[in-house]
Amino acid sequence: NLVARSQYVRLPNYRELSSQQEEELLKRHLNRVTDTCIPEEEAIRRIERVVIDEWVAAARKKExxxxxxxxxxxxxxxxxKKFYEIDPGDSWMIAAAHKDLxxxxxxxxxxxxGNIYAARCITGAITDVRTVRSGIEYMIALAEWYRRMSQDSSIGFFQIGGGIAGDFPICVVPMLNQDVVTTLVPEWGYFCQISDSTTSFGSYSGAVPNEKITWGKLNIDTPKFIIESDATIVAPLIFAKIL
Structure with missing residues (x-):
């Protein structure tokens, strides 16, 4: 983590925590996600103050x-910068920003x-709720990107984990082909997912790749891979090999 790295708290015995212990974490402003607690003040609030300034300035300029x-x-x-706790050269966010990824x-x-943004809109600090562009606009931008990039090369889909982070982008293909229709695009060139989710009724994260054929996301010949493991271990190994 670029900011507040040293302030995160690990709780390997999180399954054994009582309700009272969870409440004590709340009082210490430690928000738990499985075995890791995010330090609210050091991580969230430091970033919040800077981001709010950026939002407010944009709203005033109608940007x-x-x-x-x-x-x-x-x-x-x-x-x-004054809050950095790692070498900026090791931050993927900084690298992405400078490359405009x-x-x-x-x-x-x-x-x-998102919650903070909604709160500032409610209080009136941000005068135009449209200052931050919406998820629908993200899909439109993704569609434009996919159309442009898929003209010259096949695009693969490498998914870490599941949920909306995976389903939203992969749906750009059936959306363009089934709902927009005007200009068809190729399905994803390959599909690979690292996940520890198991297949269950209604589960997207644990769904086998073949299910995506029925939605028009992949086709019969699309190379498909599922790596059932811990992504925090497997993904760095794959990236180290590929990159």
Whole structure:
């Protein structure tokens, strides 16, 4: 983590925590995600203050941007530099910002920053709710990107984990082919997922790749792979080999 790395708290025995112990974590402003607690003040609030300034300034100038674009601006201007706890050269976010890497963030509205943004709109600090562009606009931007990039090369889909982060982008293909229709695009060139989810009724994260054929996301000949393991271990190994 670029910010507050040393302040995160690990709880390997998280399954044994009582309700009272969970409440104590809340009082310490430690928000638990499985075995790791995010330090609210050191991680979230430090970033919040800088991001809110960026949102408010954009609203006043009647400018709009995607969630990641505001963060890119902040990182390029080194406005969080005093809080860095790792070498910036090891931060994927900083690298992405300087390369202007296309990023599509589904469900941002359900994130901590999304909640903060909604709160600032309610209080009136941000005068135009449209200042941060929406998830629908992300899909439109993704569609434009996919159409453009798939003209010259096949695009693979490498998924880490599951949920909306996986289903949102993969759906751009059936959306273009079944709903827009005007110009058909090729299905994803390959599919690989690292997941520890098991197949169950209604589960997307644990669904086998062949299920995606029925939705028009993949075709019969698409190379398909599922790696059933811990992504925090497997993904770095794959990236080290490929990159």
């Amino acid at each position: 709009r941007g995607f969630p990641h674009e505001f963060l890119y601006t902040i990182l390029k201007e080194c406005r969080l 296309p990023v599509f963030v589904p469900g941002w509205e359900d994130s901590t920053l």
